Amino acid sequence: MQQLLRNRVAISLVAAVSLAGLYLHWAALTTLRNTYYLGGWFLFILIFILAFHDPRKPGKRVLSNGESRWRPSHAWLGILSAVFYFLHTGLRFPQGVFERLLAALFLTVAISGMVGIRYAAKLDDDTLETVAESQEIPTWFSFHVPLTYALILSSIVHGILAHAHGWLAWAILGKGR
Amino acid sequence: MSENPNEANAGKPASMAKARLIRRSLAALAIAAVLLTAGLMGPRSGWFVMPGPLSNHHAVLGKNCTACHAAGEQLTKGFLHGLREEEIGKVESTRCLKCHLFGENGRLPHALPSAETQALTAGAAAEGGGGGAPLALQLSAWIGSPPHDAAGGTFCATCHREHQGHDADLTQLTNNQCQSCHLQQFADFSRGHPELGEYPYKQRTAIVFDHGTHEGKHYPQKGLSFDCAGCHKPDDAGTRMKTAGFDAACAQCHTAEMAGEGRTGIGIEFLRLPGLDLEVLMKLGHPVGGWPADSAYGYDALPTAFMGLLLAGDPKYPEYAEDKELIAPLDLTDLVQASDEELAAVARYTWAVKRLIYDLSGAGQGALALRIERALGGNADPAESARLASFLSRDAVQDAADRWLRSLMREMPQHDGTALPSAQALGSGQSKWPTAGAWLRDDKSYALLYLSTGHADPFLREWLDETGRLFGASPEAAAVFSFLRSEDGRCTKCHSVDATESGGRLVHWEGAEPPVGRQFTEFSHKPHLRMPLGKGCRECHALNPDAKYLESYATDQLDPFSFESDHRPMLRQDCATCHNRREAGDSCTLCHAYHIGDFPLPMPASGAGPFGAAEAGEPR
Numbered sequence: 001m002q003q004l005l006r007n008r009v010a011i012s013l014v015a016a017v018s019l020a021g022l023y024l025h026w027a028a029l030t031t032l033r034n035t036y037y038l039g040g041w042f043l044f045i046l047i048f049i050l051a052f053h054d055p056r057k058p059g060k061r062v063l064s065n066g067e068s069r070w071r072p073s074h075a076w077l078g079i080l081s082a083v084f085y086f087l088h089t090g091l092r093f094p095q096g097v098f099e100r101l102l103a104a105l106f107l108t109v110a111i112s113g114m115v116g117i118r119y120a121a122k123l124d125d126d127t128l129e130t131v132a133e134s135q136e137i138p139t140w141f142s143f144h145v146p147l148t149y150a151l152i153l154s155s156i157v158h159g160i161l162a163h164a165h166g167w168l169a170w171a172i173l174g175k176g177r
Numbered sequence: 178m179s180e181n182p183n184e185a186n187a188g189k190p191a192s193m194a195k196a197r198l199i200r201r202s203l204a205a206l207a208i209a210a211v212l213l214t215a216g217l218m219g220p221r222s223g224w225f226v227m228p229g230p231l232s233n234h235h236a237v238l239g240k241n242c243t244a245c246h247a248a249g250e251q252l253t254k255g256f257l258h259g260l261r262e263e264e265i266g267k268v269e270s271t272r273c274l275k276c277h278l279f280g281e282n283g284r285l286p287h288a289l290p291s292a293e294t295q296a297l298t299a300g301a302a303a304e305g306g307g308g309g310a311p312l313a314l315q316l317s318a319w320i321g322s323p324p325h326d327a328a329g330g331t332f333c334a335t336c337h338r339e340h341q342g343h344d345a346d347l348t349q350l351t352n353n354q355c356q357s358c359h360l361q362q363f364a365d366f367s368r369g370h371p372e373l374g375e376y377p378y379k380q381r382t383a384i385v386f387d388h389g390t391h392e393g394k395h396y397p398q399k400g401l402s403f404d405c406a407g408c409h410k411p412d413d414a415g416t417r418m419k420t421a422g423f424d425a426a427c428a429q430c431h432t433a434e435m436a437g438e439g440r441t442g443i444g445i446e447f448l449r450l451p452g453l454d455l456e457v458l459m460k461l462g463h464p465v466g467g468w469p470a471d472s473a474y475g476y477d478a479l480p481t482a483f484m485g486l487l488l489a490g491d492p493k494y495p496e497y498a499e500d501k502e503l504i505a506p507l508d509l510t511d512l513v514q515a516s517d518e519e520l521a522a523v524a525r526y527t528w529a530v531k532r533l534i535y536d537l538s539g540a541g542q543g544a545l546a547l548r549i550e551r552a553l554g555g556n557a558d559p560a561e562s563a564r565l566a567s568f569l570s571r572d573a574v575q576d577a578a579d580r581w582l583r584s585l586m587r588e589m590p591q592h593d594g595t596a597l598p599s600a601q602a603l604g605s606g607q608s609k610w611p612t613a614g615a616w617l618r619d620d621k622s623y624a625l626l627y628l629s630t631g632h633a634d635p636f637l638r639e640w641l642d643e644t645g646r647l648f649g650a651s652p653e654a655a656a657v658f659s660f661l662r663s664e665d666g667r668c669t670k671c672h673s674v675d676a677t678e679s680g681g682r683l684v685h686w687e688g689a690e691p692p693v694g695r696q697f698t699e700f701s702h703k704p705h706l707r708m709p710l711g712k713g714c715r716e717c718h719a720l721n722p723d724a725k726y727l728e729s730y731a732t733d734q735l736d737p738f739s740f741e742s743d744h745r746p747m748l749r750q751d752c753a754t755c756h757n758r759r760e761a762g763d764s765c766t767l768c769h770a771y772h773i774g775d776f777p778l779p780m781p782a783s784g785a786g787p788f789g790a791a792e793a794g795e796p797r
Contacts, residue, residue, distance in 0.1 A: 027317035031357045032335045033324055095229030095342055098216060145198060146205035153209050157217075161226055 010076045018083045025087045039088045040162065044155050046081040047106075050074060051148045078113045085110070102158055105151045112144040229340035232347055245272050245339070266324065266332030273333040276779050279772055284330035286358065287697075288772045291329060301361045304371065310362035313353055323357055336771075348766065355765040366763035367753035376698065378742035383685035384420065385671050385730045388743050389722045399430060405714040415703025420688035423632045427671075435631040444617050444626030445637075445661070446481045448534065448574070450581060453527060454512040461517065463524035466531065466592065467584035469623055472510075479505060480530070481624075482660035486644075486653035487533055487545070490552030493593060494529040496522070528592060531582060535589040538578045541571030556650045561643050568627075568636040573616035577625050580618065629667070633686075637661060637668055641684050649680020658682055662732070676735035694775030698768055719745045 021039070028035040085106055094103050216225035223242065231238060238244045246269060270284050279288045286294050310318070325331050336354075337347040356362045363369025392403040408426040409418045420426070437443060452472045458465055479501075480488060488497050500522040507515060509523060536544035545566035550557040578585050589595075615628040629637055641661050647654035662669045668684065675683045710716040726743040728734070755761040 023316070024320065027320045030313060030317035030351070030353045031320060031323050032354055033320065034335075095340070096227050097225050098213075099228050101212070143201065143205075146202040149202050150205040150209035153206060154213065157213050 007072050007076075010072060014076045014080050017080060021084055021087055036088065037162065039084060040159065043081060043084045043088050044159060046077060046084060047148070047152060047155060050077050050081060051145075051152060075113070075117050078110065082110050098154075098161075099158070102151075102154050105147060105154060109144060109147045109151050112147070116144060227340065230343050231339055232341065232345045233343050234347070235339060236343070245269060266334065267326055267330065270330075270333045277333075278777050278779055280774060280776065282774075284332070286329070286331055288774050288776075298360055301359075301371075304361070309369065310356075311353070311364045314356060314362050317353070317357065348771075350766060352763070352765050355769075365758065367750070367757050370749060370753075373747050373749050373752075375740075375742070375746055377700070378740065378744055378746065380737045381673060381729050381740035381742075382688065383673055383690055384688040385673055385727070387726050389720050389724070389726070392720070393722070395430070401429075405718075409714075411702055411706065414701075415706065416699075416701045417689065417691055418702055422688075428632070432631070435629075437628075444619075444628045446624045447483045447569075447616075447627050448537075448577070448625040449481050449484065450530065450623035451480070451527070452510040453523070454510050457512040457515070458520060458524060458527075461520055463520045465524055465527040466588040467582055468527070469581050472623060482653075482657040484530070484533065485656050486552045486651075487548045488526075488529050489653045490548030490550070491529055491532060492551060493532060494525065496525055497529065500526050531585060532589060532593065534574060534578050534582060535585055537569065537571065537574040538585070541574070542566035542569050545569050552653050553647055553651050556647050558643075561639075565639055565643055568639070570616045573618060573625060577618045580620060581623055634668075638684075638686065641668060645674070645682035645684055646677075648682040673730055673737070674735060675737050682735070695770045695773055697770060697773055699770055700768065717747055717751065721745045 021042070025035050025039065027033075089103065094100050216222065219225065223239075227242075267284075274283045277283070282288050282290050285291060289297075323331070324335055336350060339345075339347065341347075352365065361371065363371075396403040408421045410421070411417070412419050423431070450469065450472060453465065453468055455465070455468055455470070455472070479485075485501075488494060491497065503519050503522040504526055507519060507523070512520060512523065515523070533548075536548070542563070543566075546559075546562045549562040549565055550559060553562070617626040617628055618624075619626055627636060640657060644651075644654040644658040644661070648658050649655070661667070662674065673685050675685070677683050705717075708716075712719075721743055724741045724743045726741060729740045753763070756763045756767070
């Protein structure tokens with residue numbers, strides 16, 4: 001955590017992007033514009049980067065020595081995605097069944113990510129060398145990554161529903177009703 | 178999870194951990210895919226994908242997504258929904274308007290025609306003021322104005338966001354959101370909101386009532402106390418203040434006046450025989466048959482306003498308009514100087530008057546209705562003509578004819594070559610009709626007069642209504658209306674008269690007529706009635722003794738908006754004493770409505786609703 005807070009550039013960038021997002025969201029609300037789609041796409045891109053931006057295999061991401069740049073950037077991007085998640089949902093827990101599942105999935109991944117930040121700090125301070133040698137994967141990580149993949153799949157479906165809800169409504173639900 | 182996961186996992190080969198991660202990732206994807214497939218394709222797919230419950234008002238739509246959302250033909254555009262909101266917005270708004278009948282301008286701002294909105298905007302711009310846009314609106318303006326299409330049409334979902342839960346208020350908007358379209362922006366109601374102007378006294382009251390004079394003069398003279406509640410009380414909803422009717426509020430002092438007290442004449446002249454110089458007419462070869470010998474003592478030559486209309490409706494007297502011009506400057510009781518042409522006109526006119534009485538004697542209201550219809554031409558409403566005619570008493574006309582023109586029944590068939598028309602021949606089927614008030618035959622002036630029944634006399638009201646409607650279209654109707662209006666100001670002394678767009682005249686019979694449709698500003702008295710106000714109603718409605726109130730109701734003053742109230746204008750700051758953010762609230766929607774106009778409620782059709790499957794050719 002201390003390492004995260006020492007990175008002033010990252011803090012500034014995340015703060016600037018968050019403020020820009022907050023401004024756009026607030027200004028759009030004031031002028032009755034719809035930011036769900038723009039914000040949603042931005043959030044999806046963030047999640048996608050968080051999941052796949054390391055070209056190496058997922059199992060080596062955290063535990064490989066020399067990943068000190070990746071970990072804080074991953075954490076900061078995660079924090080940024082949380083900011084945009086709350087903007088996207090308007091600080092309300094969704095009311096739809098599917099959207100509630102999606103929100104629960106995101107929050108679970110986010111919370112597990114925060115747990116990861118805590119563990120990463122411990123690893124840095126105490127046992128990083130040992131862990132790197134043993135190449136072990138901590139338990140929290142074992143569901144952080146799988147749930148991220150499930151989140152991405154669900155987000156894609158969510159996006160399709162949001163964009164093409166009229167067509168889907170007609171194709172899936174409209175017949176016979 | 179163990180305290181130290183590294184210890185928990187110590188000793189396991191990396192390949193095993195990697196394989197475990199891959200297995201878990203695949204399992205998570207598989208579970209997600211199965212859940213999504215089941216949710217989307219399952220029997221409760223609507224429940225699964227719906228982003229949130231509909232508000233109670235839309236609960237009837239259930240899971241019929243296509244009732245509101247654009248269907249398959251919008252796939253391409255629909256997928257770009259977020260970027261091209263106007264495309265899908267237009268389609269979906271059209272669906273909203275199937276139930277919400279906001280008229281042909283339903284999607285335009287305030288449901289008003291563009292020209293009207295532009296005029297309002299120009300007015301606001303000219304008015305200026307406003308105090309400047311608050312910082313929040315200035316900052317948000319950088320990203321553009323609210324979404325709209327090329328024609329300026331708005332989209333329902335721009336303001337009304339559904340799927341927010343059963344109890345969601347779809348009309349809730351912030352003040353800044355309301356102002357985001359407006360030219361004149363301000364911080365809040367107490368800072369920058371336009372002044373109230375003449376509100377609520379922009380339009381003169383329907384009933385002429387000088388509060389100041391009544392309070393200061395008439396009530397004290399009668400020993401009465403002038404109390405607002407004596408005449409005004411809230412309607413059932415508590416929204417508007419109603420004005421008590423004549424019986425409750427005015428009759429105590431004005432009944433005698435209604436009955437004719439203080440008037441110099443009695444009754445309203447309906448028919449009257451003109452005085453004639455019979456000797457000259459006879460000598461110069463223009464006989465008029467039997468006529469009262471003493472008519473030469475002098476009575477007005479011109480017909481009464483009613484007779485003018487009825488003579489214009491005589492098909493056997495096409496020369497009426499020309500004859501009227503010739504006769505007007507003459508003294509019919511002294512025709513020594515009259516030309517032969519003028520004498521001929523007087524004779525035709527006299528015979529036409531006799532024919533009128535002859536027709537009315539024979540067929541009563543049937544003849545009267547026919548003549549009214551003919552006189553008013555294409556503007557006449559047959560039903561209304563019949564109603565106007567129904568007030569005539571044929572017996573009274575017959576009685577007058579027997580007294581004044583004893584040879585009438587013999588002369589007219591000889592003169593016109595036609596028999597006496599009967600009520601049956603004219604389709605009335607009745608020889609006697611009910612009449613409203615009394616009819617008086619005045620043998621001195623050879624006039625048949627109508628005596629009103631007092632306040633709300635149906636004869637006067639109907640004739641004022643119909644002739645007022647046709648005021649601009651028929652000079653004869655205008656003459657009757659003006660005559661009735663000038664008759665001691667019987668009705669229009671208290672009932673104001675407006676000019677209509679078609680050139681007609683509209684008499685306001687009811688006080689405090691509620692506005693038709695939704696107005697920009699709507700005020701409810703209810704929450705204000707129990708306020709501990711020291712001056713009662715006058716806390717807001719203070720009298721203005723200096724106002725030239727009655728001048729607003731002068732005979733030639735027909736514009737209801739050209740008005741000086743006998744009350745002082747209300748001040749915005751008086752309202753803002755309570756209506757601010759901390760106390761009673763200052764939301765725009767507290768006083769203002771967005772959709773302006775008179776909108777009907779939709780009636781459910783049998784079998785299929787406006788968005789029903791029957792329309793799409795599919796069973797519901």
